[in-house]
Amino acid sequence: MYKTKSWGFDGADFLNCAVSVNTHLDCQKLLATCLSIEKKLGRARSNKKGYSDRPIDIDILFFDAEVINELNLTVPHPHLQDRNFVLHPLHDIASAVEHPILKKTISTLLAESLDEGIPEKIQRWLKNPQQELNLSRYNYIAIEGNIGAGKTTLATMISEDFNAKLILERFKDNPFLPKFYEDQSRYAFPLEMSFLADRYQQLLDDIGQYDLFKDFMIADYDSQKSLIFAKVTLSEDEYSLYKKLHSIMYKEIAKPDLYIYLYQNTERLLENIKKRGRAYEKDISENYLVDINQGYLNMIKNRRQENIKILDISEMDFVDNRVDYSNLLKQIIT
Structure with a gap:
């Protein structure tokens, strides 16, 4: 973080920093998010020309190597190469990054800068909130839940945010799945x-x-899932045979050292299933979802000695609401 004199007007000193961010948002949605953060922190924008004091100002300097020229957004930032209060903190975190238009690295731009202002580096650090959320203490995390609960989405988000190896169930290639939803008794x-x-x-x-470059593994299913669904769909004799085969096959398979069950009420599950629009899921009944949920809860009761967390996300939107996502992560950690 750097302290600099006000630039372009006479005012109080500024604090400046640069951050590197990973996001699933496109550039326009990212801009809208930045403006929303500014507003929440007390910035009131006006149409007056020129610069003035403000509690916060968030600029998008780069968006990968894209060049964007739109009415409300220009990327790379058109003045970043002219301002030392931008170049100094940017150089600390991205000295080798090349400006996609000027074709010069940040290191070169700083060396060639004509700005005479010298920012003062201060002993104050921004804190990365993810450092408090230590998921790498686990080797293997499994996220489970009913159909449409959001387990794949959550597993994917965590894998991206915490450098985890992602293991997703390859159900889309199963030729029996569409047939099962048409005739369960025949194809179960x-x-x-x-x-x-x-x-x-x-x-x-x-x-x-093992992936040496990943901190842990996270999967959107667990081996016990097979037993839960089979218990609901198979006859008693079929399930007895199935359970024997399952026991033999999975005897040596590693078990997760953290098991997360995402609970959503049936109404939300049906909404999510409809929203994702898979043709073969359109006739899934409410009773079937209730039976599957009960199967999971019965299984969890029999695994009390293991590290299991049941998280009710019925009132959460962890995809579009960052606060919900952060609260969910905190529940997983604690």
Whole structure:
């Protein structure tokens, strides 16, 4: 962080810094988010020309190597190469990044800068909130939940934010799934058997192949999922055979050291299923979802000795509401 004299007007000193951010937002949505943050922190924009004191000012300097020229946004920032209070903190975190238009690195731009102002580096550091959320103490996290609960989305978000190896269930390739939703009694057994084999093979491959560049593994399903769905869909004799095969196959498969169950009420589940628009899921009944949820809860009761967290997300929107996402992460950590 740097302290600099006011630039372009006579006023109080400024504090300046540069941050590197990963985001799933496009540039316009990122701009809207930045403006929203400014507003929440007390900035009131006006149409007056020139510069003035303000509690916060967030600029998008770069967006990868994109060049954007729109009415409300120009990227790279058109004046970043002229201002030492930008170049100094930017040089600290991205000295080798090349300006996509000027074709010069930040290091070169700083060396060639004509700005005579010298920012004063101060001993004050911004704190990365993710450093308080230590998920890497786990080797293997499994996120489970009913159909449409959001387990794949959450697992993907955590993998991106915390450098985890992502293991996603490859259900889309299962040829029996659409047939099952049309005729459950006929296709339940071949569907569950194919899932049993596919999940076993995938977990065997993915868990066994360590990625030295990732801090831990996170999956959107667990081996017990097969038993829960099979218990609901199969006859008693079929389930008995299925359970024996499951026990033999998964005997040596590593178990997660943190198991997260995402609970959503049935109404929200049906809304989410409808929203994602998979044709073969359109006829999923409320009773089927209730049975699956009860199956998960029964399984959890029998695994009390393990590290299990049940998180009610029925009133949360962790995708579009960052506060909900942060609160969910805190519940996982604590």
